[in-house]
Amino acid sequence: MVEFAPSILSADFSNLKEEVARVKEANYLHLDVMDGMFVPNITIGPGIIKSIRKHTDLKFDTHLMIEEPERYIKDFAEAGSDIITVHCEATKHLHRLIYQIKDQGCLAGVALNPATSLTRIEHVLKDLDLVLIMSVNPGFGGQKLIPETLNKIKTIKQKIRELNLSIKVEIDGGINNSNVKDVSRTGVDIIVAGSAIFGQPDPGKALSELKERVISS
Numbered sequence: 387m388v389e390f391a392p393s394i395l396s397a398d399f400s401n402l403k404e405e406v407a408r409v410k411e412a413n414y415l416h417l418d419v420m421d422g423m424f425v426p427n428i429t430i431g432p433g434i435i436k437s438i439r440k441h442t443d444l445k446f447d448t449h450l451m452i453e454e455p456e457r458y459i460k461d462f463a464e465a466g467s468d469i470i471t472v473h474c475e476a477t478k479h480l481h482r483l484i485y486q487i488k489d490q491g492c493l494a495g496v497a498l499n500p501a502t503s504l505t506r507i508e509h510v511l512k513d514l515d516l517v518l519i520m521s522v523n524p525g526f527g528g529q530k531l532i533p534e535t536l537n538k539i540k541t542i543k544q545k546i547r548e549l550n551l552s553i554k555v556e557i558d559g560g561i562n563n564s565n566v567k568d569v570s571r572t573g574v575d576i577i578v579a580g581s582a583i584f585g586q587p588d589p590g591k592a593l594s595e596l597k598e599r600v601i602s603s
């Protein structure tokens with residue numbers, strides 16, 4: 387069964403407590419952290435994550451789009467993250483970083499930009515809990531899904547099966563009612579959606595509609 391992770395990037399930041407309550411039927415809350423360096427946008431830090439933590443039991447899926455994420459793993463773990471995902475393009479020492487995340491008691495994820503080859507994570511695959519395939523260039527919500535990235539999902543899912551590993555694959559960017567069926571057919575485990583959920587008048591209803599479309603596929 388595909389799981390859903392609404393991204394708060396498209397939520398009303400002045401009203402996060404209520405926004406988060408609207409998606410209580412989700413499996414995770416996806417938290418996009420951007421530093422204005424790795425990506426051109428700036429969003430939230432551990433302080434905001436810590437304050438939302440008090441208002442929901444959803445698992446926190448923290449996506450660090452920051453340079454040298456090793457500097458902040460402890461802060462994001464202590465803020466209440468369950469999964470911490472870092473970009474393989476943002477660090478020189480990916481293996482060490484993965485274990486830094488695990489040592490903080492979190493699940494470790496690695497994200498790949500659309501132009502990054504899966505070979506970048508070949509030698510750390512068995513160390514991972516999650517692979518995040520970016521289906522847009524990171525930095526902004528509301529972009530169009532890059533179709534070629536769906537093949538990456540199929541390839542990594544196949545590799546994980548062959549190696550008999552227990553790693554979830556997540557997709558992030560440009561997923562909406564029109565393409566969610568095709569996306570789910572790749573075998574992806576977790577779908578992140580921002581504008582298709584929090585960009586809608588009723589985020590809870592929007593989440594149910596996405597789920598419905600997957601079930602009816």
Ligand SMILES: O=C(CO)[C@@H](O)[C@H](O)COP(=O)(O)O
Binds near residue numbers: 582
């Ligand atoms: O990481 C990002 C963008 O960099 C995402 O998590 C976006 O928040 C997804 O937004 P939509 O494409 O679903 O609007």
